[in-house]
Amino acid sequence: MSSATDSLAGAGWLDRVFCEDALSAVGGLARIPDGSVDLMIADPPYGLGKDYGNDSDKLDTAAYLAWTEQWVDAALPKLKPNGSLYIFLTWRNSPEIFVMLKQRMTMINEIIWDRRVPSMGGSTRRYSSVHDTIGFFARAKDYFFDLDAIRIPYDAQTKKARSRSIFVGAKWLEMGYNPKDVWSVSRLHREHKERADHPTQKPLEVVERMVKASCPPGGVVLDPFMGSGTTAVAARRCGRHFTGFELNPDYCELIRQRLDALAPAHQDDEALRTQA
Numbered sequence: 001m002s003s004a005t006d007s008l009a010g011a012g013w014l015d016r017v018f019c020e021d022a023l024s025a026v027g028g029l030a031r032i033p034d035g036s037v038d039l040m041i042a043d044p045p046y047g048l049g050k051d052y053g054n055d056s057d058k059l060d061t062a063a064y065l066a067w068t069e070q071w072v073d074a075a076l077p078k079l080k081p082n083g084s085l086y087i088f089l090t091w092r093n094s095p096e097i098f099v100m101l102k103q104r105m106t107m108i109n110e111i112i113w114d115r116r117v118p119s120m121g122g123s124t125r126r127y128s129s130v131h132d133t134i135g136f137f138a139r140a141k142d143y144f145f146d147l148d149a150i151r152i153p154y155d156a157q158t159k160k161a162r163s164r165s166i167f168v169g170a171k172w173l174e175m176g177y178n179p180k181d182v183w184s185v186s187r188l189h190r191e192h193k194e195r196a197d198h199p200t201q202k203p204l205e206v207v208e209r210m211v212k213a214s215c216p217p218g219g220v221v222l223d224p225f226m227g228s229g230t231t232a233v234a235a236r237r238c239g240r241h242f243t244g245f246e247l248n249p250d251y252c253e254l255i256r257q258r259l260d261a262l263a264p265a266h267q268d269d270e271a272l273r274t275q276a
């Protein structure tokens with residue numbers, strides 16, 4: 001365990017997913033000490049009526065926006081002063097939510113996750129929507145951000161094309177270029193090896209980039225809406241700690257299975273414990 005988390009050793013909330021409402025009055029986010037989290041990755045219900053085995057995505061727009069403000073105000077104090085937040089949203093609600101968040105944090109980026117939806121059919125009275133909107137926010141100007149950890153390597157052909165002497169030794173050529181704010185990563189289809197039984201599971205490639213860029217090694221990632229546990233799996237694979245919540249007990253079991261299935265190199269001493 002790194003010095004970043006030495007002080008948290010033995011904390012009952014670390015490397016643990018609580019199978020309960022993140023806003024529970026008898027647990028929930030209150031379990032986590034203020035100022036103890038490096039990064040929050042939040043992938044809440046989008047307010048589009050999805051079935052998560054509960055009514056969490058069945059609120060009307062006004063109630064959804066009020067609920068969003070409620071969990072944001074419960075969760076933000078958990079971040080360290082140099083911590084940051086990525087929030088997955090749909091374009092339908094992101095404008096209002098970004099305005100609300102900008103009253104509390106500094107907006108760093110709007111990231112477009114292009115889900116690489118194939119070009120067949122689609123909407124006929126508007127443009128087909130094929131992206132999710134991700135807000136990247138920081139608590140302060142000196143927020144943690146490790147660009148080198150997420151550079152995208154050039155392929156051999158591109159490197160060769162840039163082999164003129166002025167480029168030799170250039171860091172960006174050797175280590176790769178900075179990711180842009182449009183991320184083209186296929187959504188998970190049934191046949192993807194990574195796919196679990198959850199309707200809105202996010203790809204590890206997307207979540208791991210957030211973890212590597214915005215949480216120091218050995219740091220802590222909080223996800224209030226774990227779903228199939230992508231954030232927990234990404235954190236463990238990247239050598240970070242995690243904590244979070246999930247309402248649906250079937251998904252809590254899925255999280256346990258996904259963590260158990262990680263190669264031993266990705267297992268750490270503390271087994272995941274889910275708590276009813």
Ligand SMILES: C[S@@+](CC[C@H](N)C(=O)[O-])C[C@H]1O[C@@H](n2cnc3c(N)ncnc32)[C@H](O)[C@@H]1O
Pocket residue numbers: 020021022023043044045046052054056198200201202203224225226227228229230231245246247248251
């Ligand atoms: C969009 S999904 C998260 C998907 C996840 N990122 C993944 O990759 O699998 C949202 C999840 O939040 C859960 N949820 C909804 N309201 C909740 C609440 N108040 N507390 C904890 N979990 C909640 C839902 O059951 C659902 O699984």
